[in-house]
Amino acid sequence: MKKRGMGRRRFIQLSGAGLVAAGAADLIGCATAKPKPDGATSGIRYFDRFGVTETLLAQVLGEAMSRGADSADVFFQHRVQSSLGLQDGAVNRSTAQVSLGVGVRAVKGDQQGYGFTEDLSLPAILECARTAAAIADGPARPGPQRFHVAGSLPDRYPVKIGWQEVRAEQTMPILSGLEARALASDTRVRKVNISFGDEYGAVLVADSSGRIVEDLQPMTRLYLQCTAEQDGRRETGGYNVAARSGLEYYDAERLGRIVREAVARTTILFDAVPAPAGEMPVVLAAGSSGILLHEAIGHGMEADFNRKNVSIFSDKIGKPVAHPFVNIVDDATLSNARGAINVDDEGNPAGVTHLVENGILSTYLHDSVSARHYGVKPTGNGRRESYQFAPIPRMRATYMLPGPHSKEEIVASVKRGVFCSNFTNGQVNIGAGDFTFYVKNGWLIEDGKLTRPVKDVNVIGNGPKVLEKIDMVANDLVIDEGGWTCGKDGQGVPVSQGIPTVRVSSITVGGQGKA
Amino acid sequence: MANVDPGKQMQDVARSAAEVASRAGAQQAAVQAGRVRTVQVEWRDGRLDRMKEATTRGLQIELFVDGRYSQVGTSDLRPDAVRAFVESAVAMARKLQPDPFRSLPDPKLYQGQATVDLDLVDPTQGALTAAGRRERAQAAEAGARGVKGGGAILSVSTGFSDVLSEVFRVHTDGFEGTRRGTTFTVSAEVSVKDPDGRRPEDWDFAFARHLSTVPPADVVGRVAAERAVARIGSRKGESAAMTLIVDARAASRLVSTLVGPLSGMALQQKQSCLEGRAGQAVGSVLLDVADDPLVPRGLDSRLFDSEGLAARRFPIFEKGVLRNYYVDTYYGRKLKQDPTTRGASNLAWTLGSKGRDGLLADAKEAVFVTGFLGGNSNGTTGDFSLGIQGYRIRGGQVAEPVGEMNVSGNLLTLWKGLAAVGNDPYPYSKLRTPTLVFEGVQVAGV
Numbered sequence: 014m015k016k017r018g019m020g021r022r023r024f025i026q027l028s029g030a031g032l033v034a035a036g037a038a039d040l041i042g043c044a045t046a047k048p049k050p051d052g053a054t055s056g057i058r059y060f061d062r063f064g065v066t067e068t069l070l071a072q073v074l075g076e077a078m079s080r081g082a083d084s085a086d087v088f089f090q091h092r093v094q095s096s097l098g099l100q101d102g103a104v105n106r107s108t109a110q111v112s113l114g115v116g117v118r119a120v121k122g123d124q125q126g127y128g129f130t131e132d133l134s135l136p137a138i139l140e141c142a143r144t145a146a147a148i149a150d151g152p153a154r155p156g157p158q159r160f161h162v163a164g165s166l167p168d169r170y171p172v173k174i175g176w177q178e179v180r181a182e183q184t185m186p187i188l189s190g191l192e193a194r195a196l197a198s199d200t201r202v203r204k205v206n207i208s209f210g211d212e213y214g215a216v217l218v219a220d221s222s223g224r225i226v227e228d229l230q231p232m233t234r235l236y237l238q239c240t241a242e243q244d245g246r247r248e249t250g251g252y253n254v255a256a257r258s259g260l261e262y263y264d265a266e267r268l269g270r271i272v273r274e275a276v277a278r279t280t281i282l283f284d285a286v287p288a289p290a291g292e293m294p295v296v297l298a299a300g301s302s303g304i305l306l307h308e309a310i311g312h313g314m315e316a317d318f319n320r321k322n323v324s325i326f327s328d329k330i331g332k333p334v335a336h337p338f339v340n341i342v343d344d345a346t347l348s349n350a351r352g353a354i355n356v357d358d359e360g361n362p363a364g365v366t367h368l369v370e371n372g373i374l375s376t377y378l379h380d381s382v383s384a385r386h387y388g389v390k391p392t393g394n395g396r397r398e399s400y401q402f403a404p405i406p407r408m409r410a411t412y413m414l415p416g417p418h419s420k421e422e423i424v425a426s427v428k429r430g431v432f433c434s435n436f437t438n439g440q441v442n443i444g445a446g447d448f449t450f451y452v453k454n455g456w457l458i459e460d461g462k463l464t465r466p467v468k469d470v471n472v473i474g475n476g477p478k479v480l481e482k483i484d485m486v487a488n489d490l491v492i493d494e495g496g497w498t499c500g501k502d503g504q505g506v507p508v509s510q511g512i513p514t515v516r517v518s519s520i521t522v523g524g525q526g527k528a
Numbered sequence: 529m530a531n532v533d534p535g536k537q538m539q540d541v542a543r544s545a546a547e548v549a550s551r552a553g554a555q556q557a558a559v560q561a562g563r564v565r566t567v568q569v570e571w572r573d574g575r576l577d578r579m580k581e582a583t584t585r586g587l588q589i590e591l592f593v594d595g596r597y598s599q600v601g602t603s604d605l606r607p608d609a610v611r612a613f614v615e616s617a618v619a620m621a622r623k624l625q626p627d628p629f630r631s632l633p634d635p636k637l638y639q640g641q642a643t644v645d646l647d648l649v650d651p652t653q654g655a656l657t658a659a660g661r662r663e664r665a666q667a668a669e670a671g672a673r674g675v676k677g678g679g680a681i682l683s684v685s686t687g688f689s690d691v692l693s694e695v696f697r698v699h700t701d702g703f704e705g706t707r708r709g710t711t712f713t714v715s716a717e718v719s720v721k722d723p724d725g726r727r728p729e730d731w732d733f734a735f736a737r738h739l740s741t742v743p744p745a746d747v748v749g750r751v752a753a754e755r756a757v758a759r760i761g762s763r764k765g766e767s768a769a770m771t772l773i774v775d776a777r778a779a780s781r782l783v784s785t786l787v788g789p790l791s792g793m794a795l796q797q798k799q800s801c802l803e804g805r806a807g808q809a810v811g812s813v814l815l816d817v818a819d820d821p822l823v824p825r826g827l828d829s830r831l832f833d834s835e836g837l838a839a840r841r842f843p844i845f846e847k848g849v850l851r852n853y854y855v856d857t858y859y860g861r862k863l864k865q866d867p868t869t870r871g872a873s874n875l876a877w878t879l880g881s882k883g884r885d886g887l888l889a890d891a892k893e894a895v896f897v898t899g900f901l902g903g904n905s906n907g908t909t910g911d912f913s914l915g916i917q918g919y920r921i922r923g924g925q926v927a928e929p930v931g932e933m934n935v936s937g938n939l940l941t942l943w944k945g946l947a948a949v950g951n952d953p954y955p956y957s958k959l960r961t962p963t964l965v966f967e968g969v970q971v972a973g974v
Contacts, residue, residue, distance in 0.1 A: 107624055109598070112603050127581075240797060248908055328725075403578070437904055471903040523914075
């Protein structure tokens with residue numbers, strides 16, 4: 014049972030080792046294709062197999078506008094998620110999940126009505142449209158008279174071997190091979206769990222302006238977790254990758270890295286000393302430390318919070334918030350990134366949005382509702398977990414651009430502090446601005462050198478204060494390849510993040526040792 | 529469609545999927561068909577903000593095919609689509625490596641379901657109107673606006689939702705079971721202006737099986753606003769080892785870190801700091817908790833668990849001693865242990881005699897935690913580190929608000945330091961945690 018209070022959390026986490034989720038390419042998710050019914054299907058390339066026609070879209074959108082909404086949209090989704098799990102030496106579990114459904118939204122000002130169904134018959138969808146329409150209470154407005162299919166979308170997730178073609182015979186040996194290499198690489202490794210997932214499918218958005226957009230959305234992820242033993246102690250660690258790619262993603266180099274990193278991140282935990290407690294300088298490694306940006310500023314820049322006046326950044330646009338060498342973007346365009354999108358879930362084009370330019374707070378992340386409120390163009394950040402949810406402003410791939418310093422000079426500048434290497438999760442209170450991120454692996458910095466490993470320590474700070482305290486930024490930007498999922502209002506969406514090596518001059522480290 | 533009993537429809541879908549699975553070659557299958565009706569109203573700053581209404585349905589199937597195991601689900605319930613889906617799923621399962629530990633549970637464990645009426649369905653739900661839902665959300669806002677110091681309020685978002693869920697489960701070995709339940713939720717989230725520029729927020733919600741037991745909506749709004757207003761002026765306190773008092777609502781986060789390492793999978797995969805500790809003291813004598821799935825109107829009450837085992841109450845900790853783990857059929861076979869149940873239901877705590885205020889007064893000097901922020905725990909070793917906010921307690925009185933702080937330690941040490949348990953189990957979490965007091969916890973701040 015989902016707790017309402019927890020549903021309101023804004024957080025990010027790595028996809029866990031949870032082996033309960035997804036289906037195999039061996040499953041014919043779309044099943045029985047219907048003969049094409051009457052009505053124009055021109056341009057509907059994917060959803061015509063489910064009987065979606067322009068005639069149906071016009072009827073549904075007309076119904077959604079029947080009580081005077083300003084605008085309406087309809088969102089069809091078909092998604093086939095598959096997974097394979099390896100445990101105790103065998104690829105002995107698989108999951109498959111087919112999601113097929115449609116959601117209808119009506120918008121009046123910033124008020125929204127929403128209904129959804131898994132039944133794609135016209136009467137069922139019209140019922141959803143009537144539910145949504147009731148957010149308004151006035152004379153009907155016309156639905157779209159004519160549709161125009163959006164021209165070619167960008168191709169940000171080119172795939173060579175798509176998951177609908179891949180069979181378990183191709184993926185099972187990858188998992189077995191990874192396990193064998195992990196066990197062979199260090200005798201302390203006792204248990205290996207691997208979770209592999211893939212997904213394919215498509216979305217279709219049609220709105221009351223007559224726009225129709227379809228996007229095919231592949232995804233894959235792999236998590237290798239080890240438990241190791243040394244002198245009667247045990248530790249668990251792992252490594253996680255994800256992308257909007259096909260089977261070709263798992264090349265030799267990546268597979269080698271997965272094993273190497275998972276084993277190294279686990280076995281180093283035996284050498285860890287307690288992290289210190291209290292305020293001190295912290296250096297964030299390039300890559301997954303982008304979690305800092307996600308929590309310290311990303312959520313607070315989502316325009317719904319600002320429109321509602323509840324973000325700590327609500328009155329800071331155009332004001333300096335960081336050193337002039339700090340530039341932060343939210344980017345939909347990174348090729349094959351987990352957070353990449355060709356188009357957002359409202360059908361709006363998605364590009365690069367500048368949150369901070371030369372230290373000045375620049376642009377919020379908008380969906381169409383907040384864009385209308387602020388009188389600006391949508392930024393392509395309207396996203397949703399599935400057809401069961403209305404879209405809200407969300408991040409895509411959030412990262413900081415390179416700066417003027419080097420990693421070596423940053424580490425050398427710290428007399429005593431903590432170097433954070435990798436992370437599992439973070440969370441933020443967007444109004445108070447307090448945020449945390451959990452450091453799985455890190456190092457003590459003593460006299461400008463990385464000396465002893467630390468582990469399992471939470472770092473807590475306040476967004477605007479920490480932004481001001483980012484006083485060195487290196488030139489070594491890395492976009493993390495981990496499988497991050499961002500949670501907001503009970504909806505999870507895939508995101509990416511990245512950062513160059515940076516120094517935060519002071520932040521609270523939640524350890525147990527002496528500072 | 530209108531005249532078809534939806535419960536019967538779900539039974540038909542589940543039984544026919546089980547038949548398809550058998551015909552396709554699955555020796556065993558467990559099928560669950562579910563239908564959830566949700567109506568949700570959100571209200572913000574004097575007007576309706578969002579409304580949502582939907583009935584979702586789906587099918588989940590566990591397949592046992594030639595010694596292999598697969599778990600699949602679909603929301604596409606068209607009969608042709610289900611048949612094609614199940615047939616391809618059975619074919620896919622055959623490609624996996626065998627797993628000799630997989631099968632349906634021992635049917636003996638289905639027997640002996642309790643005869644108690646769990647009373648999980650509120651028959652008055654059907655009488656709720658759109659106006660009634662809206663009025664409750666509106667009342668929650670009014671409650672929030674009326675608090676002392678309410679002039680600092682920037683925004684109030686409230687909500688009311690009600691859910692009816694129906695699940696039908698069928699196994700190819702003859703097990704059949706139905707679960708139905710309603711829930712009603714009132715929620716409120718309040719943001720306030722701190723003179724220093726921050727906009728601290730807090731929330732409250734109430735959640736019950738029967739509408740009549742949900743407290744008045746204005747009370748929920750008031751609590752959220754009082755909590756938010758009290759955050760104004762919070763600052764970071766000093767780093768120290770000290771007494772930690774965790775309020776009943778926040779304590780569920782702490783208890784969840786103790787529940788994870790109790791799972792059969794964690795034990796069998798050597799990822800549990802509680803492995804091999806059955807019969808040993810892992811907490812102070814005050815740690816005394818049972819798992820009780822049979823509480824009438826309980827948030828996670830059930831007559832059978834997620835694999836069909838008859839639900840029963842059993843002890844988890846008795847006077848600090850670990851008595852039982854959460855072990856399902858699969859990991860039970862791997863561990864050579866009898867299964868208990870797959871996961872926690874409602875927890876039942878042996879309560880103390882004092883409420884929160886009494887415990888605060890007794891503690892004299894302490895940090896009183898009202899919320900956790902992020903953080904995590906390492907179930908293999910028991911290490912944890914969690915962000916906190918709350919208040920300093922000075923001389924037994926609530927003093928200044930503190931935030932941007934952290935607590936860390938090890939679960940095994942923490943629970944041995946459990947010094948007092950309140951008499952106030954939090955009713956809106958299935959973990960039903962009372963206020964908890966721990967001695968000597970490392971707090972990090974300045």
